[in-house]
Amino acid sequence: MAFAGHIEALLQILTAGLLLGCLYGLMCAGLGLIFGIMRVINFAQGEFMMLAMYAGLTGVAVLAPGRSWAFATAMLVACAVAALFYGLGALTHWALVSRVSGARAVGTADAGHTGQLILTLGLSLVLQNGGLMLFGSSPVSIPNDAAVRSWTMEFAEGDVMLFVNQARAFSALMAVAAVLLTILLMARTGIGRQLRAVANNPIAALYMGVNVDRAFRTAFGIGLALTAVAGVCVATFYPFQAYTGFDFVIIMYAGVVLGGMGSVGGAFLGGLLIGLVQQLSTLVLPPQLQNTAVFIVFLAVLLIRPQGLFGRGVERA
Amino acid sequence: MLALEGVEVRYGGLIALRDVSLQVNQGEVVAVIGPNGAGKTTLFKAVSGVVPLVAGSIRLEGEPIERLSPALRPHRGIAHVPEGRQVFGDLTVEENLQLGTVALRDPREAGRALQRCYDLFPVLWERRQQLAGSLSGGQQQMLAIGRGIASHPRLLMLDEPSMGLAPTIVDTIFESVQRLNRDEGLTVLIVEQRAIEAIEICDRGYVLSTGEVVMRGTRAELLADKNLREAYLGA
Numbered sequence: 001m002a003f004a005g006h007i008e009a010l011l012q013i014l015t016a017g018l019l020l021g022c023l024y025g026l027m028c029a030g031l032g033l034i035f036g037i038m039r040v041i042n043f044a045q046g047e048f049m050m051l052a053m054y055a056g057l058t059g060v061a062v063l064a065p066g067r068s069w070a071f072a073t074a075m076l077v078a079c080a081v082a083a084l085f086y087g088l089g090a091l092t093h094w095a096l097v098s099r100v101s102g103a104r105a106v107g108t109a110d111a112g113h114t115g116q117l118i119l120t121l122g123l124s125l126v127l128q129n130g131g132l133m134l135f136g137s138s139p140v141s142i143p144n145d146a147a148v149r150s151w152t153m154e155f156a157e158g159d160v161m162l163f164v165n166q167a168r169a170f171s172a173l174m175a176v177a178a179v180l181l182t183i184l185l186m187a188r189t190g191i192g193r194q195l196r197a198v199a200n201n202p203i204a205a206l207y208m209g210v211n212v213d214r215a216f217r218t219a220f221g222i223g224l225a226l227t228a229v230a231g232v233c234v235a236t237f238y239p240f241q242a243y244t245g246f247d248f249v250i251i252m253y254a255g256v257v258l259g260g261m262g263s264v265g266g267a268f269l270g271g272l273l274i275g276l277v278q279q280l281s282t283l284v285l286p287p288q289l290q291n292t293a294v295f296i297v298f299l300a301v302l303l304i305r306p307q308g309l310f311g312r313g314v315e316r317a
Numbered sequence: 318m319l320a321l322e323g324v325e326v327r328y329g330g331l332i333a334l335r336d337v338s339l340q341v342n343q344g345e346v347v348a349v350i351g352p353n354g355a356g357k358t359t360l361f362k363a364v365s366g367v368v369p370l371v372a373g374s375i376r377l378e379g380e381p382i383e384r385l386s387p388a389l390r391p392h393r394g395i396a397h398v399p400e401g402r403q404v405f406g407d408l409t410v411e412e413n414l415q416l417g418t419v420a421l422r423d424p425r426e427a428g429r430a431l432q433r434c435y436d437l438f439p440v441l442w443e444r445r446q447q448l449a450g451s452l453s454g455g456q457q458q459m460l461a462i463g464r465g466i467a468s469h470p471r472l473l474m475l476d477e478p479s480m481g482l483a484p485t486i487v488d489t490i491f492e493s494v495q496r497l498n499r500d501e502g503l504t505v506l507i508v509e510q511r512a513i514e515a516i517e518i519c520d521r522g523y524v525l526s527t528g529e530v531v532m533r534g535t536r537a538e539l540l541a542d543k544n545l546r547e548a549y550l551g552a
Contacts, residue, residue, distance in 0.1 A: 190415075197405045197416050204403040207365060209391030209420030209468065 004159040011155075011162050013279045015294060021275020022172035023230050025268035027248060028255035029179050030227030030268030035256060037199040037219040039111075040101050043120040046249030047127035048085065048224050049160075053240045054135055056232030060142050070144035071167055071236060073080040075174055078232035089224030093217045096123070102202075102216050105170035105280045106159060112282075124245070131242035140241035146170060147237050171233035178229050179268045182222065195219055199262065227252075250291070251278075254298045260311020274298075318343045319364070319472055324373035326363050335528045337373070337549035341472065348499050348515040351525035357508040358400050360525070361476050362373075366390050366504075377472070381521045391420035394471030400508075401480065402461040406450025412442055413449050415513050417467030431490045435525040437493055438499070454528055455486035463489070466497065473497070475507045479514065487511070491518055516540055 031045045050128035064070045100115030141147075146167040153162040178265050186192035197205045198215040234240070234248075251274055259270025274294050281293030301309060319341040326334040334356045341347045349357050362368040364375060366387030375383045377393055385393070396417075405413050414434050418427040422508040437441035442450060449460055458478055465473055475494065475499060479487040495518050497503040509515035516522055522539045524532035532545060 020551055193408070193415060194419070196408055196412075200405040200407045201403055203367060204399060204405065205416070206367060206387050207391065207397040207403075208416045208464070209388055209414070211388040213388075277419060 004156065008160045008162070009283065010055055011160065013283060014263035014276070015037070015109045015162060015164060016168075017276035017279030018272070019168045019172040019275075020279065022175040023271075023284065024232050024248075024251055024255055025271030026175035026178055026230035026233070026276045027227050027252050028259065028267040028271035028274075029182060029264045030208070030223045030225070030230070031249075032256040032259065032270075033182070034220055036262035036264070036267075037195055038097075038216050039221075040097065040103055041115050041120065042167060042220075042223070043117070043237075043249070044124035044127060045227055046245030047124045047131070047225075047248075048088070048245070049227045049248060050131055050134040050240065050242060050245035051127060052081050052085055052228035052231035053235040053244065054131065055084065056235050057140060057142050060144070067143055071146035072169065074142050074144055074232060074236050075170065078229045081232050082229045086221040087121075089221035090106060090217045092224075093220040097220060098213060098216065102213050105316035124249075128242055128245065134316065137241055137243075141237065141239045141243045142232075142235045144236050148170055165237065167237040171236060174233050178226060179264065182226060182264050185222075191218065197210065199237035201299045201302075251294070254294060258298055258301055258308055261309025263310055266308065266310030273309075318345075318378055319506065320366070320376045322374050322376075322427065324360075324363055324375065325371040326359055326368055327371050328368075333368075333528055334363065337525075337528070337530055339523055339530065341506050343395060343504055344498070344502045344507075345520045346494070346507065347462050348466035348517055348519035348522040349506070349508045349525055350510070350512040350515055353489060353510065353523040354527070357525055358476055359528075361397060361399075361474050361508060362507075364390075364395065364474065366402070375429040389466055392422075394468075395474065396420075396468055397472035397474045398461045398465040398476060398478065400476040400497075401550070402454075402457045404452070404457050404460050404464070405418070408449055409446055410449055410452070410460055411445040413464050414445075416443070417464035420470075421470035424468075430467045432483075434467055438463055454485060455482050455490070458482060458486075458490055466503070471504060473503055474545040475505065475506045476533070477508060477510060479509060479511050487514065494518065501537070512545075 027049065031042060034040060034042050056074060056077050059080065060070055060074050063077065064073035096119060100112045100119050144167060147165070149166045150163045151166065153164070155162070185195060194205070194210050194215055195218065197208070198212050199211060202212050255271035255274050256267045258273060259266035259268070277297045278290045278294050281290050285293055321337055321339045323478060324334055324337040325332065337360065345443065349360060351357055359368060363370060366385065372383055372417050378396065382390060382393060414431050415427065418430050421430060440456055441460055441463055444456065449457065452460060464474070464480065478490050491514060494505060498505055507515055507519065516536055516539050519536055521535050522533070523530050523544065
């Protein structure tokens, strides 16, 4: 009976880690896409996700004020928020990021990295405190029907029971769908081919007549859109406030580096692994230390494979 | 077709090109030769727009292009095959060629443009699903040229196509360039350190030294020049 109890706890935690990991993976895919194509580390990625969470909350409150159908509405809202954040990303790139990256940064001594760091870090602080002013500091989440519903699975004649929260499960499915769609976009379409070419060699892409600045703008937009979808999904089961972006951005960096910078699939798997490690660590460590466990595994992996689990090393002239 | 007049380019305080004037006529092969650091690659970058002009003008078929954004210049018919090939190593051979068709006027022509590259370099067809980074140097050069002509350019600019390649492969590549010029009337501007080979396939040539044009002439004139033979041809 005690043995069944251990199995049950393990199964429960593995499930939780997988489901949460898919959402971490989606966030990482967004950050990783931006880094992989533009070589820009967006420190404000978490804050954009926080904004997306509030956008999702507002959208659901307007469209489905009651709890019934609130989750399905939230998923539709997530798609709308993705489109909105694609636009916001393109706008942010056009107005700010393009000034310290791409063609304008090529001639500068550090290829614009200092400017990018200060710009995106500054942006994150502005958004964080702006969020605090606008939305207050009390944690909220998107109230919905699925968050309070679970599927119950029984194994070994009822000795082992597994509860799967429906909001978490559907959110994870949504995340997987979004990542698969992005991978397909990158691998199979003309725009994906142009983005990969720009990532590989922006000058040569210019010689082909590819508008590199527009490609960067597209990449920044897609990157924010992916993380925004993850934000709305997470908001259906996780209370958030204006500082939530910071909690997640740490996980995003770790996932992107772990996965091997520059591949969407790799970043997703990196995030998935972090979700699993984080949850599994609660078996042996107090919950406050779960991020410590994440970074111990993170450092261990980088000691053995500095290029990340799925990376091919840095090769760039 | 292409006319540079009084072009000046600086890198910081350093003058890379000084008062360079150069002309390429329709259907010609024009060679630019000169030692390392003479400004040959900078000349191409100026035409492509990746380095800005301090002074001078660049005209393509009479129209000034020096203010045109670099991404638009291939759409006007300029194909730049850069020094060191610079193929997209993480992409397949076919994807590289498809990127060459971005500047095609009519996107429906893309299939035929790819076929033309494969006809010119059959080895690319055999390796079309392979990553470009896994090709040999010669094959990468063929791919870089194929990627260049996939846009059906009016002017093909080749920067050091012989760099780091075995002589037999250089011959193959020069032959294919000559074939493009002879059979399709493609206008070619070629930059080379291997002066003899470049002069032999050109109609006219320019000699560049420390950023200035020090000599110009037809193939016969260049081959006959004693100083040039001594200085650059080592014969």
